Amino acid sequence: xxxxxxxxxxxxxxxxxxxxxxxxxxxxxxxxxxxxxxxxxxxxxxxxxxxxxxxxxxxxxxxxxxxxxxxxxxxxxxxxxxxxxxxxxxxxxxxxxx
Numbered sequence: 549x550x551x552x553x554x555x556x557x558x559x560x561x562x563x564x565x566x567x568x569x570x571x572x573x574x575x576x577x578x579x580x581x582x583x584x585x586x587x588x589x590x591x592x593x594x595x596x597x598x599x600x601x602x603x604x605x606x607x608x609x610x611x612x613x614x615x616x617x618x619x620x621x622x623x624x625x626x627x628x629x630x631x632x633x634x635x636x637x638x639x640x641x642x643x644x645x646x
Contacts, residue, residue, distance in 0.1 A: 560582065563572045569587025574580070592600075 559577045560573055560575050563574060564570070565572075565587065571585040571587070572581050573583040575582045
């Protein structure tokens with residue numbers, strides 16, 4: 549290996565992404581990425597995939613139940629407000645008749 553190759557290797561350093569495992573080779577003199585390599589994706593087992601789908605399904609069911617409950621509460625509140633307004637109208641009509 550010549551002095552030039554050794555000098556170039558001293559200027560290049562490698563970075564590894566902690567999240568995806570991708571590798572980048574950076575030339576410190578040029579301040580550029582000179583090479584990149586995608587990280588290997590972890591293969592999930594069938595059991596892990598089933599568990600993930602089960603969690604998704606449970607979360608969707610909870611969201612649906614929450615939405616239904618919220619709709620019921622809104623409907624009940626609207627019904628109460630309607631009844632109050634109806635009572636007020638009836639009370640006002642009784643006052644006018646007297």
